[in-house]
Amino acid sequence: MMEHYVTRATIIPEIIKKIxxxxxxxxxxxxxxxxxxxxxxxxxxxxxxxxGQSPLYIFGLFMEEYEQNER
Numbered sequence: 001m002m003e004h005y006v007t008r009a010t011i012i013p014e015i016i017k018k019i020x021x022x023x024x025x026x027x028x029x030x031x032x033x034x035x036x037x038x039x040x041x042x043x044x045x046x047x048x049x050x051x052g053q054s055p056l057y058i059f060g061l062f063m064e065e066y067e068q069n070e071r
Contacts, residue, residue, distance in 0.1 A: 016034060
């Protein structure tokens with residue numbers, strides 16, 4: 001079984017890349033947006049099990065939250 005931090009270390013860059021592409025952000029802006037989101041907080045919390053989901057799924061959750069907050 002992979003450690004959760006290893007899993008996060010492999011999926012977070014993929015999520016950040018998708019955020020950068022979708023919202024035309026720099027890597028710094030994308031990381032800030034992700035880590036300040038509730039999705040980013042949930043991913044950091046092992047109790048949620050979110051680290052077990054695919055980067056695309058987590059990106060989808062982030063997109064929903066981000067676009068909701070932009071309104």
